[in-house]
Amino acid sequence: MFEPAVCLWLVPLLPLAASVLIAFLGPKILRQHSHWPCILAVAASCACSIVLFLAVRELPISESHGGETVAATTPSIESHITWFQAGAVDVKYGLHADGLTAIMLVTVTFIGTLIALFAAGYMHGDPGYPRFFAEVSLFIFSMTGLVLANNFLLLYAFWEGVGLCSYLLIGFWFTKPSAAAAARKAFLVTRLGDVGFLLGIFLLWHMNSPHSLDFAVVFNHPERYEHWLLAAACLLLFSGAVGKSAQFPLYVWLPDAMEGPTPVSALIHAATMVTAGVYLVARCTPLFALVQGVEVVVAIIGCFTALLAALIALTQNDLKRVLAYSTVSQLGYMFLGLGCGAIAGGVFHLFTHAFFKALLFLAAGSVMHAMGNIIDMRRFGGLRHALKITHATFLCGAAALAGVPLLSGFWSKDEILDAAFERYSGGHAYSIVYLVLFVTALATAGLTAFYTFRAYFMTFWGEERVPPEAGNHAHESPPIMTIPLIVLAIGAVAAGIIVEPFTHAFSSYLIGHTSGFGRAEPGTLNPVLMILSSLVAFGGIGVAWWMYVREPGTATRLANRFRGAYQLSLNKFHVDEIYEALLIPMAAVTGLCRAFDLYIVDGIVDLIGQVPRLVGALFRPVQNGLVQFYALAMILGLVVFLLALAR
Numbered sequence: 001m002f003e004p005a006v007c008l009w010l011v012p013l014l015p016l017a018a019s020v021l022i023a024f025l026g027p028k029i030l031r032q033h034s035h036w037p038c039i040l041a042v043a044a045s046c047a048c049s050i051v052l053f054l055a056v057r058e059l060p061i062s063e064s065h066g067g068e069t070v071a072a073t074t075p076s077i078e079s080h081i082t083w084f085q086a087g088a089v090d091v092k093y094g095l096h097a098d099g100l101t102a103i104m105l106v107t108v109t110f111i112g113t114l115i116a117l118f119a120a121g122y123m124h125g126d127p128g129y130p131r132f133f134a135e136v137s138l139f140i141f142s143m144t145g146l147v148l149a150n151n152f153l154l155l156y157a158f159w160e161g162v163g164l165c166s167y168l169l170i171g172f173w174f175t176k177p178s179a180a181a182a183a184r185k186a187f188l189v190t191r192l193g194d195v196g197f198l199l200g201i202f203l204l205w206h207m208n209s210p211h212s213l214d215f216a217v218v219f220n221h222p223e224r225y226e227h228w229l230l231a232a233a234c235l236l237l238f239s240g241a242v243g244k245s246a247q248f249p250l251y252v253w254l255p256d257a258m259e260g261p262t263p264v265s266a267l268i269h270a271a272t273m274v275t276a277g278v279y280l281v282a283r284c285t286p287l288f289a290l291v292q293g294v295e296v297v298v299a300i301i302g303c304f305t306a307l308l309a310a311l312i313a314l315t316q317n318d319l320k321r322v323l324a325y326s327t328v329s330q331l332g333y334m335f336l337g338l339g340c341g342a343i344a345g346g347v348f349h350l351f352t353h354a355f356f357k358a359l360l361f362l363a364a365g366s367v368m369h370a371m372g373n374i375i376d377m378r379r380f381g382g383l384r385h386a387l388k389i390t391h392a393t394f395l396c397g398a399a400a401l402a403g404v405p406l407l408s409g410f411w412s413k414d415e416i417l418d419a420a421f422e423r424y425s426g427g428h429a430y431s432i433v434y435l436v437l438f439v440t441a442l443a444t445a446g447l448t449a450f451y452t453f454r455a456y457f458m459t460f461w462g463e464e465r466v467p468p469e470a471g472n473h474a475h476e477s478p479p480i481m482t483i484p485l486i487v488l489a490i491g492a493v494a495a496g497i498i499v500e501p502f503t504h505a506f507s508s509y510l511i512g513h514t515s516g517f518g519r520a521e522p523g524t525l526n527p528v529l530m531i532l533s534s535l536v537a538f539g540g541i542g543v544a545w546w547m548y549v550r551e552p553g554t555a556t557r558l559a560n561r562f563r564g565a566y567q568l569s570l571n572k573f574h575v576d577e578i579y580e581a582l583l584i585p586m587a588a589v590t591g592l593c594r595a596f597d598l599y600i601v602d603g604i605v606d607l608i609g610q611v612p613r614l615v616g617a618l619f620r621p622v623q624n625g626l627v628q629f630y631a632l633a634m635i636l637g638l639v640v641f642l643l644a645l646a647r
Contacts, residue, residue, distance in 0.1 A: 004052055004055035004077045004097070005077065005079045007048035007049075008052065008077060008079045008095045008096075008097060008148060009079065009095065010044070010045065010048045011045045011048045011049055011052070011109070011144050011148065012045075012095075012141050012144040012145040012148060013141075014041040014042075014044050014045045014048070015038075015041050015042055015137045015138070015140040016138070016141040017041065018037040018040070018042075018133075018137040019134045019135075019138040019141060022034050022037050022038065022130055022134040022137060023130075023131075023134045026133070027131075031129070032129055034129055034132075034134070035116065035119065035120035035123075035129075035133050037133070038116050038133040038134075038136055038137045039113065039116045039120065041137060042109055042112045042113045042116055042137070042140050043109075043113045045109045045140065045144065046106070046109035046112075046113050049102070049105035049106045049108075049109045049110075050106060052077065052101075052105060053102040053103070053105070053106050055077060055097070056077065056097055056099060056102045056513050057509065059075045059076070059077075059098075059513055061513065076097055076098040076101075076515070077096060077098075078095070078150065079094070079095050080093060080094030080095065081094075092151070093154060094149070094150040094151055094154065094214070095149065095150060096148065096149075096150035096215075097148065098514045098515060099510045099511070099512065099513030099517070100279070100283060100347065100510060100514040100517075101147055101148060102513075103347065103351065103509070103510060104147045104279055105144060105147055105148070107271060107275075107350070107351055107354050108140065108143050108271045108275075109140070109144065111267075111271040111354050111355070111358050111488075112140050112267065112271055112272070114362075114484040114487055114488060115136075115263050115266050115267050115270075115358060115362065115484070116133070116136060116263075117483070117484050118263055118365070118480070118481050118484040118485075119132070119136065119263035121477065121480035121481040122261070122262060122263055122365055122369060122481060123261060123263070128172060132172060135165060135168045136169070136263075136264075136267065138161075138165050139162070139166070139169060140272070141161075142158050142162045142164075142165050143158075143162055143271070143272040143273070143276070145157075145158040145161070146158035146159055146161075146276055146279075147279060150214060150215055150216070151212075151213045151214045151215060152201045152204060152213040152215075152218070153201070153213050156197065156198065156201060159194070159197070159276065160194070162244075162272065162273050162276055163190055163191075163194070163244075164187075166186055166187075166257070166268060166272075166273045167183045167184075167186060167187040168183075169260050169264040169267075169268070170182050170183040170257045170259060170260040170264065170268075171184070171259075171260070172261055172264065173259075173260075173261075176259070178259050179259040179260065181259075182253075182256040182257055182258075182260070183259075183260075185252070185253050185256055186253040186254075186256070186257050189243065189250050189252060189253040190243040190244055190250070190253060191243070192243055193239045193240045193241070193243020193244060194240055194243060196235075196236045196237075196238075196239030197236065197240025197243075198240075199236045200232075200233050200234075200235075200236030200239070200240065201237075203233040204218055204233050207226070207229055207230070207233065215283070215515065216515070219284075219286040219515055219516050222286050222287050222290055223290060227291070230287060230290060230291055231291045231293060231294055233287065234284070234287050234288050234291050234294040237280065237284055237287075238281060238294070238298060238301075240277065240280065241276075241277030241278070241281050241335075242277065242301065243277070244273060244274065244276045244277040245275070245276065245277025245331045245334075245335070246274055246305075246327070246328050246331060247277070247301050247302065247305045247328075247332060247335060248301060248304055248305040248308060249575075251309065251328050252576055252579065254269075254274065254324055254328055255321055255324040255325060255328070255572075257324070258318070258320040258321055258324050262320065262361060262362070262364060262368060263362070263365065265320060265323075265324070266361035266365070267358075269323070269324070269357050269358075270353070270354045270355075270357045270358035270361065271354050271358065274327060274331055275350055275354070278331065278334045278335065278346065278350050281298065281335065281338050282338060282343055282346060282347055285338075285516045285517060286516030288338070289341070289516070292429060295338075295340075295341065296339065297339070298338055298339035299336050299338075299339025299420070299433075299434070299437055300339070300433070300437065301335060301339075302331075302332040302333065302334065302335025302336035302337075302338070302339055303332060303437045303440050303441055304440075305328060305331070305332035305335070306328075306329045306330070306333050306336065306441065306444045307329075307443070307444045307447075308573070309325045309326070309332065310325070310326075310329045310444045310447040310448055310451065311447065311569055311573075312569055312572050312573065313325035313326055313329065313447075314447065314450065314451050314454070314569050315559075315566060315569040315570040316451075316570070317376055317377050317378050318376060318377070319367065319377050319455055319459060320361070320368075320375055322451060322452075322454075322455045323357070323360050323361055323364060323455075326360075326401060326448065326451070326452065330349070330353050330357070330401075330448075332444075333349055333413065333416055333444075334346045334349050334350055334416075336420065337349060337415065337416035337419055340416065340419035340420045340422075340423050340437075342415055342416055343510070343511070343517055344415070344507035344510050344511055345412065345416045345418075345419050345507075347510055348411070348412045348415060348496075348500055348506055348507065348510075349409075349412035349413065349415070349416060351412070351495070351506070352408035352411070352412040352492075352495060352496045353409070353412070355408060355488055355491035356396075356397040356400035356408060356409055356488075357397075357401070358488055359393060359394075359396065359397035359400075359488035359489055359492050360397040360398065360401065362481070362484060362485055363390050363393050363394040363397060363485055364394075365481075366387065366390040366476075366477040366481055366482070366485065367380075367383065367387065367390060367394075369477050369481070370383070370387055370470060370474045370476070370477065371469065371470045371474070372467060372468075372469030372470035372471070373469065374467045374469050374470065377458040377459055378458075379465070379467045380459065380465050380467055380470075380474075381458060381460075381463065381464065382460070382461060382462045382464035383459060383460050383464065384460040384461065385464065386464065386466075386474035386475070386476070387460075387475075387477075388476065389477075389482045389485060390476065390477065390482070390485065391460050392489070393482075393488070393489040394456060394460070395456065396489040397488070397489065397492050398452045398453060398455070398456045399492075399493075400492040400496075401448065401452050402448060402449035402452045402453060402537050402540065403445055403448070403449060403533060403534075403536075403537040404534075404537055404538075404541075405530070405534045406497060407492065407493055407496065407497075408491070408493065408494070408495045408496030408497070409492075409496070410496065410533070410534075410537075411496040411497060411500055411501045412496060412500075413445060414529060414530055415500075417438060417441055417442060417445070417529055417533060418526045420434050420437050420438040421434075421438045421526075421529065424438060442532070442533065442536060445533060445536050445537060446536040446537070446539055446540040447540065448540065449536070449537045449538075449539070449541050449544070450540035450541070450543055450544050451544075452540075452544075453540070453541045453544035453545065454544045454547070454548055457544055457545065457549050458548055461549050462549070501525060
């Protein structure tokens with residue numbers, strides 16, 4: 001059962017089987033026990049992922065000669081069956097596991113198991129309890145299938161599956177208008193990026209001879225492609241990543257996705273949907289690395305998104321929305337790392353971010369559970385004594401996100417900053433651009449520390465305030481919810497330092513066992529940068545402490561003094577309103593197109609369709625079903641025939 005080739009199929013099929021089982025048996029039989037198939041299946045999938053991780057480690061390591069990678073020949077674990085054949089097209093349902101795949105699988109399934117366990121307590125008593133866990137299981141199936149796919153066509157199929165599942169889960173409470181609207185928004189906005197992604201796949205198909213979408217073929221000697229076609233293909237692929245991973249300008253769906261249940265928010269933000277775009281760009285490293293201009297575009301979009309989301313998060317009062325904009329910002333960091341050539345750094349940040357962001361969202365869910373589903377930080381406070389476990393674990397996640405030294409987020413963030421600085425100091429063709437990106441990313445790190453601890457201090461410090469919806473009494477969550485928090489807190493604190501900075505175990509594993517990563521190098525420790533980033537992090541935390549603990553009225557005074565800037569951030573720079581204003585003329589155009597199609601095109605088609613009906617109406621009286629009429633017609637016909645012969 002635990003043979004690597006078998007595990008390739010078990011990783012996605014176990015959650016799929018759980019989804020089907022819950023869908024059929026949940027409403028009538030399993031009911032409030034519907035979480036068990038989901039938890040057991042995802043945990044078993046995690047065990048299979050660990051088997052694959054260990055099996056990949058035993059494969060030969062790719063080598064690099066004179067800066068030229070031979071990573072396209074890096075061994076991996078493969079298994080496939082024929083999906084469909086049409087003429088010369090032979091598409092196989094192929095799964096493969098290499099270093100990047102194994103790391104992603106372990107991250108997705110491990111975090112997914114903890115979130116499913118937490119959800120069993122959080123969603124208890126919800127009338128849609130079986131449906132929730134059926135959809136979560138389907139979500140895990142789609143994400144693991146996406147990661148395991150060995151060709152672009154299969155990856156795209158699972159890519160759309162992830163989008164569908166996110167729509168179902170964000171709109172889980174579909175009777176709530178805001179949830180239904182958020183689900184539609186997420187589905188439609190991400191479709192914009194997916195159109196570009198699909199066009200990029202078509203272009204890759206065209207560029208290859210013989211035509212193939214298998215990774216092994218597409219990534220094998222990509223230098224043979226025409227430069228401008230390769231650049232266009234990379235930009236189109238990146239547009240898909242921009243939509244799925246909520247980068248500017250397609251980030252607007254992610255904050256609204258908070259309308260779904262909190263475990264869904266944790267699942268989307270930490271382990272599944274938003275990491276798909278980062279995975280796609282990392283997987284396509286052999287292509288992106290050959291087009292410096294596209295790498296710069298990736299870095300600029302990522303850095304700008306990180307800054308914009310951080311500026312918006314400064315003033316938000318919804319705890320989950322602060323964390324949502326934080327996710328957008330941290331995803332921007334990941335793309336900045338990928339755009340700087342720090343493939344290991346970008347994926348490492350994805351790995352550490354999964355721990356502390358899942359922790360923060362689940363801790364926010366624990367706060368909501370105690371506050372009667374109230375999440376506005378202005379309506380509660382001083383909860384550190386009533387919610388001791390939630391407080392301690394949230395603090396661990398906040399410190400990791402802020403980049404406090406020695407915690408997980410510190411190491412992965414510094415690798416990205418170091419990569420941007422190296423691009424500047426190394427005489428890169430776009431060195432000035434990378435200098436601006438480095439300074440912007442460093443400033444964004446300070447903003448991150450500030451808004452993260454602003455949320456922490458507003459929630460857990462000051463005088464204890466509990467809203468009436470909570471019965472004026474705060475209570476800690478049950479063990480089924482706090483145990484995942486504790487496990488994730490340990491990961492947020494220790495995972496980074498265990499796997500990377502001193503041993504480089506993470507980057508060595510990733511680079512050495514992934515096709516196309518042979519030219520990448522593990523990050524190095526830069527003491528000066530470490531001290532600088534630490535000062536920035538502690539500076540942001542110190543300012544938050546001063547404004548919300550030491551001098552609580554400072555924030556209000558500053559908001560009144562700089563009201564224009566405050567309102568701009570609070571209203572999210574009016575990006576949604578700008579989009580809506582742009583869409584109104586488009587809506588008028590689409591309305592005209594709809595009217596033209598409905599009344600002109602359909603009218604012509606209907607008119608043509610009336611011609612045979614008119615002809616049929618002329619002959620219909622002859623076919624009346626009366627035998628005597630048919631006999632009379634035969635006699636008359638015979639008479640006419642005889643008269644014609646007689647003449």
